[in-house]
Amino acid sequence: METDWYKLDSAGKLYASTVSSRVSTVFRLSVTMYKSINAKFLQEALEETLEEISSFKVIVKKGFFWYYFEETKAMPTVSKEHYYPCSNLFFKGRNTFPFRVLYYNKKISLELSHMLTDGTGGIEFLKLLVRNYLKKEGVSVSCIKKERNNFNFDNAFFRYYEKLVPNWQDTLAKAYKLPIRLDKRGVYHVTTGKLKIDSLKDLARQYQTSITTYLLALYTEILIDIQEQNSNKKKKPITINVPVNLRNFFESNTLKNFFVSVPVTIDPRLGTYSFEDIIATISIELKRYLNDKQLKTLIARGVRGERNFLLRALPLLVKDWISPMVHAKFGENLYTSSISNLGIISLENELEEHVERFEFYPPPSIGNKIKAGVISYKGDMYITFGNLSNDRLVERMFFRKLVKEGVQIKIETNRSAY
Template sequence: METDWYKLDSAGKLYASTVSSRVSTVFRLSASMYKSINASLLQEALEETLEEMSSFKVIVKKGVFWYYFEKTATIPTVSEEHYYPCSNLFFRGRNTFPYRVLYYNKKISLELSHMLTDGTGGMEFLKLLVRNYLKKEGVNVPCVRKKLNGFNFDNAFFQHYEKMVPNWQDTLDKAYKLPLRLDKRGVYHVTTGKLEIRVLKNIAKQHQTSITTYLLALYAEILIDIQAQNSKTRRPITINVPVNLRNFFETNTLKNFFVSVPVTIDPRLGTYSFEDIIETISIELKRYLNDKQLKTLIARGVRGERNFLLRALPLFVKDWISPMVHAKFGENLYTSSISNLGIISLDKELEKHVERFEFYPPPSIGNKIKAGVISYKDDMYITFGNLSNDRLVERMFFRKLVKEGVRIKIETNRSAY
C-alpha cells in the first residue's frame, strides 16, 4: 500500500537524534568534471534524477516518538558552494531535505545526512545525477543501464534480522583519543591525497596483504606512535571500519545498510612491529567479515531499536539521551575511523567526462578526525576530515606512504598545509 511517509531505518533513527552543531551526520560525495558546471543544467538534472529515484523526494518531519520522512513535490535548489563541507542541514523541527546538491567550478557535490542513506545509496544517486547532467550537456548517454526499479527503500536491517541470533558480545575498552583541540564551530578541515592504485597494490602485495588491511595497519601504527609521544598511559587503538552489508546479504535498498566493525591494536600487550599489526588486523577482519558474525551486529542494532521502553520514550527525551548513549557505546570505543567505498565505475561513454570522485566522512566530536577512501579509474583518493586545526595525523600518514615509494598529490581547504 502506498503511503505518504517513510520510517527511518535502524541506523537513521540514531543519527537523527544525535545531530548537533558539531555532529552534523552529513557526509559528502562529489564528482569533478573536465568542464565548469552549468548551474541551470544541474538543476534540470536534479529534477530528472528525483523523478527516477523518487525515494529521495522526501523532507524530514518530527513525530511524537521518532523522526520520519514525508513525501514532497518540492524540488531542492542546487546552490554554489561557499562554506565548509559537511555542515549541518538544520533539519530538526523543520521541513527540510536530508541532503543538498552543491557545485563549485568543475565539481558537483552531494551532501547527505546519514539518516537518509549510506555511502552506497548516496553514490547511486550521485552517479545518476552525473549521468543526467552530462545528458543535458549533450553527451551521448548509453540507453542500457542498471534498472532503477530494482532499488527499494526497505529497512534491510529488519529484513536480515534473525530473532534467534544473539547480540554482538565483544566488550571493548574505552579507546585512546587523539589530543586534538576542536576548532571553531562549523569549521571542517579536509585534506585529500591522490595516489596510484597500482603502486599501492604492489606495496601491499609485498606485505602479503590487501590494500585495505595495509592502509588500516599504516594508520594504526601512526596512532600508536602519537599515543607513545603524548601519553604515559596506554589505551587500545581501535579503528572503526564501516562494512557495507550489501556485500554479504542480498538487498537493493537505498537506505543505510552497514555496520561498524572494530579493529583493535592494544599497546598494553607489548610492542608491535608493522608485520604484527598487519597480522592482527587481518585476523580481526577475517573474524568479523562473514554473514554469521555480521548478523550479531545487526541484531544488536535492531534489538536496541525494538526495545519497548526506548520506543515509548517521547522524541524530545530520545534527542536528549541518544547522544550520550551513542558516545558511551559508540564513539568512546573508537580512536578514529576509515571508511572505504571501493572502486567507482561508470559507462565508458561517461568516464571520459568525469575526472574523479571524492568521499568526505561526516564530522564527529567523538572521533575528531576520520578518513574516507574512494577509487576511480587508476587513482585512489584518501580524504581526512578533521574538526581540529592540528595537521599531525594527516602529515604522518601521507609521509609514511611517500617513504614507502607512493607519489601523492595533496589538496586541502586549509589556508596553508
C-alpha cells in the first residue's frame, strides 16, 4: 500500500523555507493542571489523540520543489521539558514530526511548527489531548460529545481564493525596529502577565473600545515612547502585525493554517499622538481590514505568490536560500512587533475543574525580536511576551502601564531575575 502524503498549505510552505536556528517557526500552547502530570498517561493520551486526528501523525519530508508531509507509523514520544521553549524541531537529514509534547510538574506543553497548523488548529489538538489525558486519570468524559469528525485538513486558502479579486494593494514603509541585541542562539525569554479579563474590559470601556484595540494601543504607545527616547535618527512607522483567524469570516473547519497578517500602523512622522488618537487610528485600521472583502485580497496575495510560475519552478534548494530574504523584505521588515490573541478557551464543565490555565507563546523571529501572545481562560487573561534578547524594557513598560491603570497583574518569567 502506498504511503499517503500531504501538501503544505499556502502559509506552511513559506514557513518551511524560513526555518533556521533562530527562526524556529515553533509556537507553544500550554495547559496547567491542578495535579502533577503522569508521563505514562500522557503518552497513552497522545497516541489516542493521534488516532482521532491522524492528520497530525506525519513527518516532514523534502521534495525536489517543496517540503511535504508524509504519513508515518512511528509514534512521537512525550518528554520532560528541560530547555527553552519554542526551540527548533527540524534537523537536516532527519525525518521529524512537526510538533512535540512536553511536560513539567503540572504543565503539558504542545509545541507546533507553523508548517503544520496555526493557533486554532493547535488548540483543538491540545483540547482533545487534555480530554484523553484526564480520561486516563479516571475523569468521566462519557457525556462529552466527540465532534472531531467535523474537522478536515483542507487548504482553505485555495477554497476561498477568487481569481478576480485583486491583490492586497497597501504599501507599507519599513517599520521601526527595537534597538536590542539578540541573546545566544536557542535562548528564548518568556514573561507572562496574568490578569482579570473584567479589569481590562473596564479600561477598554472607558475609551469606548474593545480589549484587543486597547491592548494594541497600549503596546503602540510604549513603542512610540521607546523610539522617542532611543532614536536620534529619522522616525519610522510603528507597525504591529495582528494575525487574524480567517475561520471567523469564512466557514471552515480546517486544522491547517488559515490566517492572515493584518498590519496596524501609527506613523509618528505625522505628529504627536495622544492615547485617544492611537485608539481612534487603530479602530479605523481594524475596521478597514476586518471584513470578508478586504481579507479576500490578503488571501489572493498569498495564493498568487505560491502559484507564481517562476517560484514553483525553482528547486527547493534555491527556495530555501531566497525565501528568508523575501520574507524579511516583504514581511518581517514591515513590522515592529506582533500581538496574536487566540481568544477565550472553553472546556466542558467535567474538564474545567481539573484545568487551571492555558498559555500561548508566540514563535521566535529575528525580524521581530519581541512578540506577544494572548489567551484567556476562566475569567483570566494571560499575556506572554517572547523575547530573543536579554532586554526587558518592553515587558516592564507594558505591565507597569497596566498596573498604573489599576490592573492587578501576577508576573511569571523564565528569566533568572525579573
